[in-house]
Amino acid sequence: MNVCILSGKGGTGKTTVSVNLAALLKTDYIDCDVEEPNGFLFLKPEKVEKEDVPVDFPVFDKGKCILCGNCANACEFHALANTKKSILLFPELCHGCHACGLVCAPKAISYRQRVVGVIERGEAKGIRCARGVLNVGEHMAVPVIRRLLDTLTPAKHRILDCSPGTSCNVTTTLKHADAAVVITEPTVFGLHDMGLAVELLQKRKIPFGVVINKSGETDRLIEEFCEANSIPLFGRIPFSRNAAQAYSRGELIGELPEMKDAFDRIALNMKEAFAWN
Amino acid sequence: MKIGISSTNSNATAVVDPRFGRCEAFAIIDTETNAIRFLDNAAKTASGGAGIAAAQQLLDEGVEAVCTGNLGPNAYRVLSEAGIKAYRVSEMPLMDAAKLLKDGKLDEISQAGQAHAGMNRGSNR
Numbered sequence: 104m105n106v107c108i109l110s111g112k113g114g115t116g117k118t119t120v121s122v123n124l125a126a127l128l129k130t131d132y133i134d135c136d137v138e139e140p141n142g143f144l145f146l147k148p149e150k151v152e153k154e155d156v157p158v159d160f161p162v163f164d165k166g167k168c169i170l171c172g173n174c175a176n177a178c179e180f181h182a183l184a185n186t187k188k189s190i191l192l193f194p195e196l197c198h199g200c201h202a203c204g205l206v207c208a209p210k211a212i213s214y215r216q217r218v219v220g221v222i223e224r225g226e227a228k229g230i231r232c233a234r235g236v237l238n239v240g241e242h243m244a245v246p247v248i249r250r251l252l253d254t255l256t257p258a259k260h261r262i263l264d265c266s267p268g269t270s271c272n273v274t275t276t277l278k279h280a281d282a283a284v285v286i287t288e289p290t291v292f293g294l295h296d297m298g299l300a301v302e303l304l305q306k307r308k309i310p311f312g313v314v315i316n317k318s319g320e321t322d323r324l325i326e327e328f329c330e331a332n333s334i335p336l337f338g339r340i341p342f343s344r345n346a347a348q349a350y351s352r353g354e355l356i357g358e359l360p361e362m363k364d365a366f367d368r369i370a371l372n373m374k375e376a377f378a379w380n
Numbered sequence: 381m382k383i384g385i386s387s388t389n390s391n392a393t394a395v396v397d398p399r400f401g402r403c404e405a406f407a408i409i410d411t412e413t414n415a416i417r418f419l420d421n422a423a424k425t426a427s428g429g430a431g432i433a434a435a436q437q438l439l440d441e442g443v444e445a446v447c448t449g450n451l452g453p454n455a456y457r458v459l460s461e462a463g464i465k466a467y468r469v470s471e472m473p474l475m476d477a478a479k480l481l482k483d484g485k486l487d488e489i490s491q492a493g494q495a496h497a498g499m500n501r502g503s504n505r
Binding site for chain 2: 175181184185186
């Protein structure tokens with residue numbers, strides 16, 4: 104079973120919950136937030152192996168190109184321009200979709216590959232860890248996420264740590280989801296963006312529950328929403344300065360004595376709700 | 381000479397839009413006859429590559445020069461590869477910009493400005 108951890112709002116604690124659940128449940132941990140993957144800071148995998156992620160880009164045979172511009176017209180991402188003297192390529196905008204090649208009547212286009220990111224795999228105390236890392240300056244995270252998820256090592260259970268928001272980066276990861284947990288914080292922003300994540304999960308018919316992180320006096324905000332929409336609340340992680348300090352040192356906060364009950368409860372509720380065994 | 385000017389709207393009373401890729405419209409002006417017409421900037425809401433698409437639109441229109449406030453690196457590359465010169469103008473009435481160009485009183489944009497300079501600005505400036 105693949106359980107996706109998402110949030111809507113950034114900074115609510117997706118990675119904190121993901122790495123601690125993976126450590127507690129001894130599942131594989133997959134960091135799909137390739138624009139800022141930080142789960143390895145906490146799990147600290149060893150013997151990490153790396154594999155480049157290539158993306159195709161078009162190359163033009165000037166002897167065959169008739170400068171018709173069909174390729175530039177077909178490019179949804181404006182990665183090509185027809186200057187009437189040559190076809191210009193803006194590689195960082197090219198998604199490698201091959202639409203240009205499909206519409207090129209004189210067959211002047213072939214493809215080469217460039218590296219946009221890397222997949223890293225390692226192991227930490229019996230937990231297999233993998234992540235995608237998008238290269239600095241690149242725009243497109245999806246090819247890296249797709250490669251990461253298409254090359255997973257067979258496993259019974261996995262925690263998939265998603266990107267914030269509800270963009271392509273998240274929907275790409277959700278293609279591999281059997282269930283999901285939405286991490287929120289008891290603020291108006293947390294509630295609003297959680298609503299977007301909830302809507303996405305409902306549309307995709309993925310079963311899910313909610314965890315309130317930095318829980319405290321304003322939890323009613325989230326509880327009311329969950330009650331009104333019949334969404335199970337898997338648990339809450341109390342607001343704690345001590346936990347924040349442990350986090351900032353790269354430690355697993357689930358191992359703190361005052362946090363153990365909270366994570367045990369989340370794990371238990373999650374396993375029951377998703378019939379995980 | 382047929383020129384393209386980034387414009388704040390599609391009326392003859394519009395002024396030069398300092399943004400290129402994300403301007404509202406392009407005024408196409410014949411500097412011999414002063415005939416003016418407008419093209420909607422199809423790229424203004426593009427998620428990416430707006431400067432490239434806007435430059436392509438003007439190339440397809442067959443303009444021989446461009447007047448605007450700022451050109452980003454990608455739009456600059458498209459126009460310069462095509463041999464189309466771009467000239468820097470402030471937010472003035474369109475026909476004034478066209479006259480300054482015809483009289484040779486405008487400075488050529490000889491290097492690209494900052495990328496994404498025209499983003500996140502209201503459309504009703």
